Amino acid sequence: MRPAIAGQRRIGNQTVLFPTRPAIISAASVVGPKEGQGPLAQEFDVIKPDTHFGQATWEHAETTMMREAAATAAGKCGLELQSLDLMLAGDLLNQTLASSFAARQIYIPFIGLYGACSTMAESMALASVFVDGGYAQRVLATVSSHHDSAERQYRYPTEFGAQRVPTSQWTVTGAGAAIVAAGGDGPAITAATIGKVVDFGIKDSNDMGSAMAPAAAQTIVQHFQDTGLPANHYDLIVTGDLAEVGNKILVKLLSEAGLNLGNRLDDCGLMIFDRQAQNVKAGGSGCGCSAVVFCGHLMRRLLAGEIERLLLVCTGALLSPTSYQQGDTIPGIAHAVAVEANASGATGAGGGGGGRI
């Protein structure tokens, strides 16, 4: 896996490499009560007992959650938030309100991102570009979603008694924050594959797994084509929030494309909830879904050495209430970031030499 021209960081059609191996020196996750009752409860940094987070509006609750995730991540590596060079943040609200409001208080250079639920990978990929290119030393990548702020914007008032259909997904209340730095200890981000917008004509906003699965398939297949890596290179390829339906479709699409990943393939939307007991239908969704599963669960497994090489493929459904009311189809996108357990700067980082990309 080398670029055609020496020194060039772009390979294939959609992939960029980060030869300086920017490290995730710290990550933190903050979740609401429902996520705190799920199977990954032990792996989150902060579990709030109340979805209001002590605020009067859902929007402020989400803002508070993002700020807390950022502050916790900074605190874990002994840094002041204000000492970071850049904040890249996104959420699901109109005009990415939660991110801008969080950035108002954090008060460091800020770029707001929107990639629907793909934003965690988007922010980490861009953070790595900044760090690898030498444009920043330490970048905060953070995203959030809040079940109730999303419900009121995309669907119904939160107390409205509508029955959800089996293909629908439950927006995760959670925020994840990762600090990507030049040097330092922590898992390294080695490559990113920037997704294309893929639309196979799904219109049902209660079936976003189907809408996003082709985008995930495209990005994963392209990642392997661009890098030339074997299918078994990654210990785990985890998609953002395809949930039950999207995950099943993805397995079929990848298998037809010649990639049989078996139990190396998983999905954050399937991992975060107990689907039957917690009545979340097809599974979890939202920016916060992949954010907290990565910043909580997957980061712990990377640090513990349980996963050596991870491909995080965050999936987003790029619809708006206006677009689906006007009968438009749902465009999907998926961004992938490759993460390796041992950062280059770490001492005694042997083992995974063969997997270095």
Added chain:
Amino acid sequence: MAKNRRSTKSKARGTARALMARGVPGVGRSPGKRSEQVERYKQLAQEVGPKRPLARNVLAAFVVGGAICALGQGVLNYLLARGLPKEEGIGLASAALVVIAALLTGIGVYDVVGEFGGMGSAIPITGFANSIVSPALEFKREGYVLGVGARLFTVAGPVIVWGLVVSILVGAVRLLLGAP
């Protein structure tokens, strides 16, 4: 249709090929082929996706809707037994159901009932109360004018508008048929 008889596997293969060949079928690019790909993928998604549990939903709607109606009947019987005329009793019983549903919405119970009962809790007058109270609660944060005032009928509005339209049409037909 030959297309429908194709296996899930071949639909997945077709979609995967389309992805590989050109990234994605771009909108507007070779429209004939795109519509074929869309159709094939839609069928794949339908086959893979879970079916709506129709029997369970119907049963839950029957039980919940029936319970709400039985409650209304109970209130009405009580009022009639207390000597209220039937016309007034019906109005008061409906009002009682509205108050109960509004209260249950306010304390966060009605949405749970709605998730279980579906249309069984949406169609009775209690569902209408829920559809008014829930936006009132939700949009109070945007103030009494632009929030509650402007968005009170976000859910119930279409029902009122089209209910009125249909009732006018039915009334007109009735008039034309020469009903008294």
